[in-house]
Amino acid sequence: MLGLKEKYKKEVIPEMIKKFNYKNVMAVPKIEKVTLNVGFGSLIAKKSSDEQKKIYEFILNELALIAGQRPVLTQAKKSIAGFKIRKGMPVGAKVVLRKERMYSFLERLIHIALPRSRDFQGINPKSIDKNGNLTIGIKEHICFPEISPEKTKSIFGFEITVTTTAENREEGLELLKLMEFPIKS
Secondary structure, three states, rough: OOOOHEEEEEEEEHHHHHHHHHOHHHHHEEEEEEEEEEEEHHHHHHOOHHHHHHHHHHHHHHHHHHHHHEEEEEHHHHHHOHHOOOOOOOEEEEEEEEEEHHHHHHHHHHHHHHHHOOOOOEOOOOHHHOOOOEEEEEEOHHHHOOOOOOOOOOOOOOEEEEEEOOOOOHHHHHHOOOOOOOOOO
16 A cells, blocks of 8 residues: 555646646645644633643643644733633644655544544535645544543544645645545545
């Protein structure tokens, strides 16, 4: 079985050139980066600062296991009294994957995590924006093989954005279908 990177070079590029009549191999769209994003929101609401720190560390550790790279805390840009958020307070975490780690993560996502997730029937084509980027939400992080459900204290969801160099939605959709993403027809 080919890895995603080899599959892209050997199968996807020729197929895309045939379908869209690109003049140059460099014009063929490719996957640029994958971003994983978690918001702490309801998990830390009405908790003491010590409990919040434990939740941050738990989520950061789990996300690091999933991504294979240490996440970065994202902080609130401004205070919002209604949500009890102060400027500079951690409100989420994100990881940006590129190159080898990106392909490794995508293989695990496509072949293991998505089929293991509850009630999964394929990715909705509407999840692809006008620039050909895919954004999907994972409701339970325990669908990844690195996470042991028995040892997990709580379950959280996160967002995955696959950024491509496609010019439009049609090119992005075709690229992702050829890269074996389980997109509904």
